[in-house]
Amino acid sequence: MNVLVINGPNLNLLGTREKDHYGNTKLSDIEENLRAIAEKNALNISFFQSNAEHEIVDKIQSALNDIDGIIINPGAFTHTSVSIRDALLAVGIPFYEVHLSNIFSREEFRHHSFFSDIASGVICGMGPLGYQYALENIINKEK
Numbered sequence: 474m475n476v477l478v479i480n481g482p483n484l485n486l487l488g489t490r491e492k493d494h495y496g497n498t499k500l501s502d503i504e505e506n507l508r509a510i511a512e513k514n515a516l517n518i519s520f521f522q523s524n525a526e527h528e529i530v531d532k533i534q535s536a537l538n539d540i541d542g543i544i545i546n547p548g549a550f551t552h553t554s555v556s557i558r559d560a561l562l563a564v565g566i567p568f569y570e571v572h573l574s575n576i577f578s579r580e581e582f583r584h585h586s587f588f589s590d591i592a593s594g595v596i597c598g599m600g601p602l603g604y605q606y607a608l609e610n611i612i613n614k615e616k
């Protein structure tokens with residue numbers, strides 16, 4: 474089983490960015506934790522972060538034949554990107570939407586997601602653990 478973890482814009486700044494919302498954990502720490510869980514469960518995991526919408530679209534398109542599950546935090550593209558939504562629909566790979574912060578307790582423009590209605594699951598407001606919960610869910614479904 475191959476899992477791809479995608480992080481959108483500004484998530485490369487985790488650990489330094491708006492700590493009140495996103496905490497102290499770096500993206501590399503999150504990835505390390507997921508890699509350890511994947512290894513324990515004999516699962517292949519790969520990571521991709523980009524600040525560019527088209528690069529995320531390209532990555533999703535290229536996942537078509539070898540990725541079985543996607544965990545994605547689209548960052549601000551959550552609230553804007555029809556093209557990333559369409560890419561996920563086009564490849565038809567089951568995906569989990571993760572947000573570190575609770576987007577529903579924040580500004581109104583963050584309350585709408587272009588992904589939630591087509592996601593296998595949505596986790597928000599649980600900080601870095603959200604990624605872990607999504608991965609554990611994929612693993613449990615496989616068993």
Ligand code: DQA
Binds near residue numbers: 547550551571572583
């Ligand atoms: C976020 C929430 C988004 O609204 C925001 O634009 C982000 C991060 C989160 O993880 O809480 O960049 O997706």
